Amino acid sequence: DPAHQPNPCVAPVQTGPFFAVKVIMGDLGTFDGIQTSVVGEVLRRDGxxxxxxxxxxxxxxxxxxxxxxxxxxxxxxxxxFGYVTGNHIADRAGARA
Ligand SMILES: Cc1cc2nc3c(=O)[nH]c(=O)nc-3n(C[C@H](O)[C@H](O)[C@H](O)COP(=O)(O)OP(=O)(O)OC[C@H]3O[C@@H](n4cnc5c(N)ncnc54)[C@H](O)[C@@H]3O)c2cc1C
Known part of the structure; x- marks a missing residue:
């Protein structure tokens, strides 16, 4: 509420009823992980x-x-890469659609 000052984002919480939601932390995503080839084969440390x-x-x-x-x-x-990996596995199995 831009009309609420001094801070438009924070106002007193005065009138109920009040409700609560339990928030549990979880992972949104990762930016690192298991090393793979382009087609998704898991690689050893030596590649x-x-x-x-x-x-x-x-x-x-x-x-x-x-x-x-x-x-x-x-x-x-x-x-x-899920699509690429799926096609690679299907190709190896001779099962690509
Ligand atoms: C609130 C929120 C907002 C997001 N917004 C975006 C966004 O805007 N853009 C974006 O790119 N990404 C977004 N992400 C991230 C994205 O949703 C995830 O990075 C992505 O879904 C991960 O895909 P995944 O297939 O690796 O894992 P998941 O989608 O987590 O799939 C893993 C699956 O494995 C199953 N599983 C786990 N253990 C077992 C087991 N032992 N046996 C069998 N099955 C099992 C799980 O039930 C699950 O279905 C968001 C994530 C969150 C939480």
Whole structure:
């Protein structure tokens, strides 16, 4: 309320009824994680892939390289690389649609 001064965001809480919501902290996303190849194969420390083990989503190291530049950096890469990884696995199984 811009008309409320001195602070338009904070006003006295005086008249009930009052309601409360319990807020529990959770992770929104990650910007680091398991190192993978482009197609999502989990890599050993020496860079060799572990056969048959894949990582996608927040479990996988972000292409943002340890930075969080803004909203959208999780869903976009998660969907894109999830699609790439899914197609790779389907190709290997000879099951791509
Ligand atoms: C409030 C909020 C707002 C957000 N806004 C944005 C946004 O605007 N833009 C954006 O890009 N990102 C946003 N994010 C982040 C984004 O939603 C997450 O980064 C993304 O959903 C992570 O996808 P994921 O598949 O890695 O993990 P999740 O979506 O967490 O999927 C993991 C799944 O595994 C399941 N699971 C867990 N343990 C087990 C188990 N033992 N067995 C079987 N299943 C299991 C869980 O139930 C869950 O369904 C937001 C997140 C929050 C919380």
């Amino acid at each position: 060799r892939p572990i056969a048959g083990l894949y990582a996608v989503g927040n479990d996988r190291a972000s292409i943002m390289g340890g930075n969080y530049p803004g909203a959208g950096i999780t869903h976009g890469p998660n969907m894109t």
